[in-house]
Amino acid sequence: MSTSTNSEPPNSKPLVEVRGLTKYFGKLLAVNQVSFDIHRGQVIGFIGENGAGKTTTMRMMVSLDLPDYGSIRVNGYDAVAYPNEVRRAVGWMPDAYGTYDFMTVFEYMDFFARAYGFKGSEREMRVREVMDFTDLTVLADRPMNKLSKGMGQRLCLGRTLLPDPDLLVLDEPAAGLDPKARIEFKNLVRLLAAQGKTLFISSHILSELEQMCDSMLFISQGRIVHHGTSESLKVREGHPGVVRIEFDGLPDTFQEWTTLQPGLEVFDSDKKGVRLRMETCTPESRTALLQGMVREGFPVCEFHLEEVRLEDAFVDILSRSSQPAAPPAATYQPAAAPQASPPQGSEPTPPDLPGGAS
Amino acid sequence: MTGDRFNPIVVKEMRQGLKSKSFLAAFLGLQALMLLSMIIYFSAATTGGDDFGFSNGFFWTMVGLITLILMPLRAFSAIYQETKDNTLELVFLTHLTSWKISFGKWLALIIQTSLLLTAVLPYLVLRYFLGTIDLTGDLRTILYLLLFSMLFTAFGVGISAWKSKLLRRLIIFFMVISMWNLPQFLFFASFGGAMRGPGVMLPGLADHLMGIWVMLLLMLYFVEYGASVIAPPAENHAFPKRLIGLVLMGSLLTYGYIQGVNWLSIMAFFCMLPLLVDNLCEPVMLIPSLYNKRMPPPGFRWLFFPGWVSGIFFLLFVSVFLLLGLWNAYPAVDGMHLMVFNFISLMIFPVAVVLNLNPGTGKWKPAYIAMQTGCVTLAGFLIAMNEVTHFNDLNFLLRFFPHANFFLLFDPAHRTDPQTSAGVFVTLILVSVATFFAMRKAFAGMVRLCRQARKPDAVIPART
Numbered sequence: 001m002s003t004s005t006n007s008e009p010p011n012s013k014p015l016v017e018v019r020g021l022t023k024y025f026g027k028l029l030a031v032n033q034v035s036f037d038i039h040r041g042q043v044i045g046f047i048g049e050n051g052a053g054k055t056t057t058m059r060m061m062v063s064l065d066l067p068d069y070g071s072i073r074v075n076g077y078d079a080v081a082y083p084n085e086v087r088r089a090v091g092w093m094p095d096a097y098g099t100y101d102f103m104t105v106f107e108y109m110d111f112f113a114r115a116y117g118f119k120g121s122e123r124e125m126r127v128r129e130v131m132d133f134t135d136l137t138v139l140a141d142r143p144m145n146k147l148s149k150g151m152g153q154r155l156c157l158g159r160t161l162l163p164d165p166d167l168l169v170l171d172e173p174a175a176g177l178d179p180k181a182r183i184e185f186k187n188l189v190r191l192l193a194a195q196g197k198t199l200f201i202s203s204h205i206l207s208e209l210e211q212m213c214d215s216m217l218f219i220s221q222g223r224i225v226h227h228g229t230s231e232s233l234k235v236r237e238g239h240p241g242v243v244r245i246e247f248d249g250l251p252d253t254f255q256e257w258t259t260l261q262p263g264l265e266v267f268d269s270d271k272k273g274v275r276l277r278m279e280t281c282t283p284e285s286r287t288a289l290l291q292g293m294v295r296e297g298f299p300v301c302e303f304h305l306e307e308v309r310l311e312d313a314f315v316d317i318l319s320r321s322s323q324p325a326a327p328p329a330a331t332y333q334p335a336a337a338p339q340a341s342p343p344q345g346s347e348p349t350p351p352d353l354p355g356g357a358s
Numbered sequence: 359m360t361g362d363r364f365n366p367i368v369v370k371e372m373r374q375g376l377k378s379k380s381f382l383a384a385f386l387g388l389q390a391l392m393l394l395s396m397i398i399y400f401s402a403a404t405t406g407g408d409d410f411g412f413s414n415g416f417f418w419t420m421v422g423l424i425t426l427i428l429m430p431l432r433a434f435s436a437i438y439q440e441t442k443d444n445t446l447e448l449v450f451l452t453h454l455t456s457w458k459i460s461f462g463k464w465l466a467l468i469i470q471t472s473l474l475l476t477a478v479l480p481y482l483v484l485r486y487f488l489g490t491i492d493l494t495g496d497l498r499t500i501l502y503l504l505l506f507s508m509l510f511t512a513f514g515v516g517i518s519a520w521k522s523k524l525l526r527r528l529i530i531f532f533m534v535i536s537m538w539n540l541p542q543f544l545f546f547a548s549f550g551g552a553m554r555g556p557g558v559m560l561p562g563l564a565d566h567l568m569g570i571w572v573m574l575l576l577m578l579y580f581v582e583y584g585a586s587v588i589a590p591p592a593e594n595h596a597f598p599k600r601l602i603g604l605v606l607m608g609s610l611l612t613y614g615y616i617q618g619v620n621w622l623s624i625m626a627f628f629c630m631l632p633l634l635v636d637n638l639c640e641p642v643m644l645i646p647s648l649y650n651k652r653m654p655p656p657g658f659r660w661l662f663f664p665g666w667v668s669g670i671f672f673l674l675f676v677s678v679f680l681l682l683g684l685w686n687a688y689p690a691v692d693g694m695h696l697m698v699f700n701f702i703s704l705m706i707f708p709v710a711v712v713l714n715l716n717p718g719t720g721k722w723k724p725a726y727i728a729m730q731t732g733c734v735t736l737a738g739f740l741i742a743m744n745e746v747t748h749f750n751d752l753n754f755l756l757r758f759f760p761h762a763n764f765f766l767l768f769d770p771a772h773r774t775d776p777q778t779s780a781g782v783f784v785t786l787i788l789v790s791v792a793t794f795f796a797m798r799k800a801f802a803g804m805v806r807l808c809r810q811a812r813k814p815d816a817v818i819p820a821r822t
Binding site for chain 2: 062063064066080081082083084087088090091092094096097098099100101102103107111112114115116117119120123159163
């Protein structure tokens with residue numbers, strides 16, 4: 001779900017064009033042939049495990065690091081050849097911000113406003129405006145090094161917003177925040193997105209990104225492994241899925257039976273039933289599974305496909321990306337009653353379902 | 359909301375610096391010492407004596423130590439502190455250039471030093487009322503203290519851009535060691551009144567002005583050096599650094615020529631040495647915007663492109679002028695050209711070796727310095743061996759070792775020896791060939807980018 005409603009159509013010229021971005025640290029390949037576009041007004045989530053190359057990619061985007069190969073253009077400017085032009089278009093909020101000794105929140109904002117070229121009353125106005133927006137006005141006279149993590153993150157965001165940049169690149173902005181600060185921060189990001197800002201956010205809190213972003217980029221071991229909306233990530237036919245099955249009294253033989261079926265795994269069970277992971281979760285395979293269970297005489301009273309959580313999809317993508325040339329996943333075929341399985345290529349017959357199953 | 363015209367870094371540094379413990383300690387410490395020195399003056403005056411030697415020595419030593427050591431020491435962490443605290447990158451993303459950052463840091467420290475010196479002025483006036491005080495001399499002394507403090511602070515700011523804590527500490531250590539007799543110098547130079555050191559060394563007004571000019575150029579160079587270390591690779595800092603170097607060398611050689619001061623050509627050589635080493639250790643950045651047709655001045659572009667390739671051309675260019683300066687200063691000395699040719703081989707030798715053995719290496723300044731140090735040590739050892747053994751083959755081989763020749767050529771007999779001449783020339787040819795092989799790829803890339811930049815449609819080139 002996105003809060004942004006005014007992003008440009010994808011066929012317009014992208015604000016950011018990343019092509020074949022590659023970066024080595026010594027012999028370690030940190031970023032490997034990364035390519036993507038960001039259009040104006042989009043809110044993009046950037047997801048990956050620790051050390052996947054998120055921060056390195058972001059730092060190259062804002063011209064703080066040099067790529068070994070590939071190119072980045074921001075607003076049409078090459079980030080290597082024209083770093084100053086790129087830096088003017090980008091607001092960068094690092095995961096850890098540095099503090100200055102002997103400086104208050106207002107002095108900090110005032111210094112950066114000066115550094116961004118604001119003068120006189122215009123500077124004063126801009127600082128006040130941003131401090132109001134980020135709710136920092138009450139903290140104006142507080143020394144920087146006496147701020148909580150949440151306040152610090154708001155200050156850091158405020159500094160990033162001072163020059164009103166076209167693109168905001170936020171690296172783990174909600175990391176280490178308590179739930180209240182996280183909600184406040186999320187609201188700020190939503191407001192920015194509603195204002196039409198282009199945001200590129202990395203985070204580990206996937207559910208939050210899901211609520212804020214138009215699309216998501218998954219990076220693993222330096223490679224982009226998925227780019228699309230959260231829906232596109234979850235709705236991936238033919239990929240693993242979880243079904244919830246409830247019984248009118250859980251049969252003792254059910255778990256034993258599943259071990260004989262290829263591509264099935266019970267990973268959670270309770271008094272009422274089980275959660276079953278299907279290696280290939282298509283309508284056909286679900287139908288076949290249900291038919292098989294009914295045929296075996298299991299008293300199924302509830303059968304439904306669980307909504308894929310983003311975290312599960314993320315873990316799934318990571319596990320896939322770590323197996324570069326994995327063979328096709330095993331598909332469920334009921335082993336106990338092979339004669340009942342539909343012939344390959346034939347249309348599956350809708351099952352006669354007990355009440356409540358879907 | 360005042361001070362819009364000030365560099366934002368200066369405003370920030372002043373806000374922080376004036377509240378910092380080190381400044382407060384220096385300020386209060388100086389006030390306490392000044393009061394103490396006044397007590398010493400008054401006791402000298404009330405005991406009926408008119409010899410203020412000790413009082414003067416104490417007064418200027420205290421002022422000198424704070425302005426020449428304590429305040430410049432703060433500069434050694436100026437830029438590094440920002441790097442360490444993760445704040446430098448945030449500043450980079452503003453409209454502030456690396457030069458503004460480096461210059462702002464330096465200026466803020468100088469303003470603080472000036473504040474300290476201004477706080478000394480009332481005591482100066484008090485001393486004046488005690489009599490036998492040369493106020494003009496005192497003010498000149500303060501000016502020189504400030505100038506030297508500015509120079510040392512600029513050096514500190516330049517070095518503070520290094521990320522290596524160890525190297526910075528080594529530099530501070532050697533600096534403190536080399537200044538071990540500064541308190542003694544300050545004390546005895548000012549024993550009889552205002553400090554006479556600079557006045558004795560530079561008797562004429564032209565000398566004073568020249569001294570100030572050279573110091574200003576050195577300050578500019580050090581601050582620019584600091585900026586070049588933290589600057590993004592797409593900025594050409596080789597141009598301003600080398601230009602300052604050329605102006606400095608030109609000023610020293612011209613002044614030496616006009617005034618007949620021979621040692622200035624040697625001083626020019628030593629002033630250029632760190633710049634030449636820095637140039638030869640710079641990586642070549644094949645970023646098209648650096649080879650833009652507007653930058654650097656046409657006709658001299660190949661002297662000012664960043665990187666070691668143009669650094670070699672710059673070395674050759676500078677060597678010609680150094681040779682002319684040395685010939686002019688010491689016309690009676692034979693074989694001066696051999697010393698300069700050998701100097702070229704000596705400087706390029708590690709670059710040729712490192713880049714031929716490991717062409718992909720990015721930063722080789724530590725390797726360069728280590729190799730030079732190793733070669734000089736080896737040369738010293740071999741020369742000593744040769745002196746002891748008088749082994750003919752070793753004696754012959756040393757002629758082909760630029761670092762050994764560097765020492766041997768101080769001996770007039772060697773400079774007129776045909777074997778030495780042959781050795782110097784053969785070494786120069788060999789080193790040149792090796793350098794050519796090391797540089798050909800980078801050179802070809804630079805030529806290609808220069809050609810691209812000449813095309814009218816070369817607006818926003820991609821990185822190569």
